[in-house]
Amino acid sequence: MLYYLFNYLEDLGIPGARLMDYITFRSGAALLLSLFIALVFGRKIIDRLQLMQVGEIIRDLGLEGQMQKKGTPTMGGVIIIISILVPCLLFGDLSSIYMMLMIVATLWLGTLGFMDDWLKMKRHNKDGMSGKFKIVGQVGLGLIVGLTMCLSPDIVMRENIETIDVENSETVISYKSEDVKSPQTTIPFVKNNNFDYAYLTGWMGKYAATGGWILFVIVTILAISATSNGANLTDGLDGLCTGVSAIIGVALAIMAYLGGNIIYSSYLNIMYIPGSSELVVFMAAFIGALIGFLWYNAFPAQVFMGDTGSLTIGGIIAVFAILIRKELLIPILCAIFFVEDLSVMIQVVYFKYTRKRTGTGKRIFKMTPLHHHFQKPGNSGIEALIQAPLRAVPESKIVTRFWIIAVFLAAVTFVTLKIR
Numbered sequence: 001m002l003y004y005l006f007n008y009l010e011d012l013g014i015p016g017a018r019l020m021d022y023i024t025f026r027s028g029a030a031l032l033l034s035l036f037i038a039l040v041f042g043r044k045i046i047d048r049l050q051l052m053q054v055g056e057i058i059r060d061l062g063l064e065g066q067m068q069k070k071g072t073p074t075m076g077g078v079i080i081i082i083s084i085l086v087p088c089l090l091f092g093d094l095s096s097i098y099m100m101l102m103i104v105a106t107l108w109l110g111t112l113g114f115m116d117d118w119l120k121m122k123r124h125n126k127d128g129m130s131g132k133f134k135i136v137g138q139v140g141l142g143l144i145v146g147l148t149m150c151l152s153p154d155i156v157m158r159e160n161i162e163t164i165d166v167e168n169s170e171t172v173i174s175y176k177s178e179d180v181k182s183p184q185t186t187i188p189f190v191k192n193n194n195f196d197y198a199y200l201t202g203w204m205g206k207y208a209a210t211g212g213w214i215l216f217v218i219v220t221i222l223a224i225s226a227t228s229n230g231a232n233l234t235d236g237l238d239g240l241c242t243g244v245s246a247i248i249g250v251a252l253a254i255m256a257y258l259g260g261n262i263i264y265s266s267y268l269n270i271m272y273i274p275g276s277s278e279l280v281v282f283m284a285a286f287i288g289a290l291i292g293f294l295w296y297n298a299f300p301a302q303v304f305m306g307d308t309g310s311l312t313i314g315g316i317i318a319v320f321a322i323l324i325r326k327e328l329l330i331p332i333l334c335a336i337f338f339v340e341d342l343s344v345m346i347q348v349v350y351f352k353y354t355r356k357r358t359g360t361g362k363r364i365f366k367m368t369p370l371h372h373h374f375q376k377p378g379n380s381g382i383e384a385l386i387q388a389p390l391r392a393v394p395e396s397k398i399v400t401r402f403w404i405i406a407v408f409l410a411a412v413t414f415v416t417l418k419i420r
Contacts, residue, residue, distance in 0.1 A: 002090045023277050027284035030087035034285040038083040038292020046296060046303045049073035072301060075117045076293065077309020081110045083289035088282055096278040097154040098323055101145060105319040106312060109228060112137040113311035128307065138228055142221030145319055150213045156181055157325065158272045159194060160265065175262065179274055183216040185325045186271060188332070188416030194271055223327045224318040230337025231314025233344060233369045238301035239294055240371060240399045244336055244406040245313045246290040251333060251410035252317065253283035256324045270417060276324055286316060299396045333413040336406055343370040374398050
């Protein structure tokens with residue numbers, strides 16, 4: 001809203017009103033405001049949650065310090081959501097289709113997670129919303145995002161073209177003269193890192209382009225579901241999901257800024273996406289909200305984000321990556337989320353398989369999701385194929401090491417764009 005006010009002041013010739021024209025200024029303002037809201041109003045929301053007796057329900061899994069967390073306020077994801085939306089409404093261009101989609105994704109998954117947390121509190125157990133309803137909600141958001149990208153005339157891209165200047169022996173990067181709608185994305189480790197989904201549906205003849213968009217929508221649904229659930233599983237230790245997501249957010253913000261600027265896009269030989277730089281404002285608010293929330297969520301946590309926060313965070317990351325055409329980089333950038341996902345799936349499949357074969361279910365990890373595996377000492381009576389580490393790792397050390405891994409993965413993600 002301030003964005004439109006400053007535009008009006010600019011038309012009146014008021015000095016300084018042009019500041020709102022700069023993405024960097026609005027992004028910085030959004031980050032600072034979201035951080036302020038999370039720090040100041042976050043405390044008030046935590047106190048309110050305590051008065052409402054909205055405490056986390058803890059199951060005794062035999063982990064060190066686990067039962068001490070009983071009664072800690074949950075549903076703190078509300079702090080994150082408010083801290084994101086207010087700066088975006090004030091400093092964002094609400095006419096941008098990119099900003100609109102991110103706001104819709106935040107509200108959609110925030111509502112889904114809130115309903116799940118509310119049912120847990122109402123039933124006084126860990127059984128919240130049925131997994132089927134969560135999947136339906138995630139698929140619904142995937143359809144909204146995918147179909148909007150397919151049908152909206154405002155979501156376009158401009159393909160980069162690499163040519164060789166024989167006379168000067170140098171590579172020249174140029175762009176096609178017109179913006180086009182295309183189900184293209186970025187793929188790592190190849191010379192021309194633009195990949196068109198329509199390549200896989202060429203057998204459909206004149207319907208190949210339509211088939212490419214259908215495939216894109218399917219990938220969108222899978223990316224949102226997997227990343228959202230992965231963030232949800234990662235939210236098991238104080239500050240773990242918050243810190244990892246903030247690091248991922250910084251990487252995505254840089255990618256959006258570079259991809260939305262034709263000069264930087266040309267220099268790096270990456271896809272140029274007109275108008276996508278507006279997403280930097282949203283991601284700046286996202287980063288500020290997470291850092292502010294981490295103030296209270298760091299070990300020992302004063303508040304948990306609950307599914308209200310974790311489902312929303314994962315969904316925001318996925319939708320953002322899809323909008324800047326980097327969804328195929330998610331497995332690298334968000335590898336921690338997917339490893340947490342895979343650890344649970346592998347454990348369940350192996351347990352059922354061995355129980356069917358031998359009558360006794362066996363485990364690969366001492367406990368899943370994976371971060372809990374490190375909290376359990378080896379040879380502690382749990383039969384698992386992997387017993388290392390033999391000594392339980394303190395919670396704060398596990399979280400810090402996961403943060404370091406997240407930084408490494410973010411760096412690797414950028415490197416993949418130049419290793420061709």
